[in-house]
Amino acid sequence: MKILHIPCLEDNYAYLILDERSGEAAVVDPVEPEKVLQVAKEVGADVKLVLTTHHHWDHAGGNDKIRQMVPGIKVFGGSIDNVRGCTNKLENGDRLSLGGGVEILALHTPCHTKGHISYFVSSKDEEPPAVFTGDTLFIAGCGKFFEGTADQMYQSLCITLGSLPKPTRVYCGHEYTVKNLQFAATVEPENVKIKEKLSWASNQRRAKLPTIPSTIGEEHDINPFMRADLPEIQAKVGCSSPAETMKEIRRLKDTWRG
Template structure:
């Protein structure tokens, strides 16, 4: 399995997942279809399906054009009604295959949007990967547009937080430096966060991506995935993980680094 990140529309990422044995491929959130198809041609692969994380235009907005450019392609998402171009609705736990070696598990991770899907992808040889759209960012999470702090806690800390620690995290946007700056403001004594911020700033300076992260790194540095820690709860004046999730999100929504 190979994964190619494809920068789109400023800070946005789309992805191309390739099963190397069959040369079949899947696109994740191809908001600029031409860029994805250029990568398809450069790698000599057969694009079989589109995986959509959620209905926002900067993720699903290329689906209709992709269907025109690749007739018959399947477009998966959490809702046929509001995910542009969706042909096949996915429920939590649904499974897809790509070629002979790549397995894709649909994980319902609501809050940013009601039907948000993260895709957990495994193969025989590599560490697993998860494509988290706007639910989980490197050191952050998406705004609670259509859900609650309880839902985000379940999505981040229960569903995604229970994935194997080496799982590579591929998110929807390059927000890492700002997220880590905020994370350090929340936990000024977190040496791992300070170290990763220096690294991310170097990546940014060199115009290099900060993805992928890993689930293990997120559990160490992402305050939204650390809300179970009593010391973090106390530091923000809260008494439960969900209350802490709500408070940290409130602070992030108003934060100006």
């Protein structure tokens, strides 16, 4: 399984997931279809599936166009998310396969949108799995609570995604890592792992390189939202429950000007 980053718009990422044995591929959130299909052509990929994380235009806005460009392509999205161009609606726990060697599991991760889907992808090889988290989980951050509650984000981040194997690679929808880590350092100024990750991420961006992926294990160490169930984090923001802490950290992030 090969995963290729495709920068789109100002700070979005689309991704191409290639089953190297068959040459079949899926694309995640191909908001700029021409760019995505050019990358697919360069690596000899036969694009079969679109995996849409949620309905926002900067993720689903290319679906109609890619259906025109690739007749017969299947476009997947959450069953309650009203995804543009969707041909196949997904429920939590639905499974897809790509080329016989790659398995895809749909995980309902609501809050940013009601029907947001994250895609857990594994191959028959021994490489670590990957999860495509759209705007639910960012590196060291999470999406705004546009259509849900702090309880839902806690469930999506800390339970659903947080319980995935720690080596799982995290591919999110935006390049927000440096700002997220700068904020995380205000919540936990003594967290050495946050400082180290911020230094690394800053160097990556200066070199115009992506900061993605991280891993689920790393997110447990550096992401304040995924650490909302820790008593020491709750104490820092004056809260006594994970969901309350999640809500307060989101409020602090929304008003932070770094």
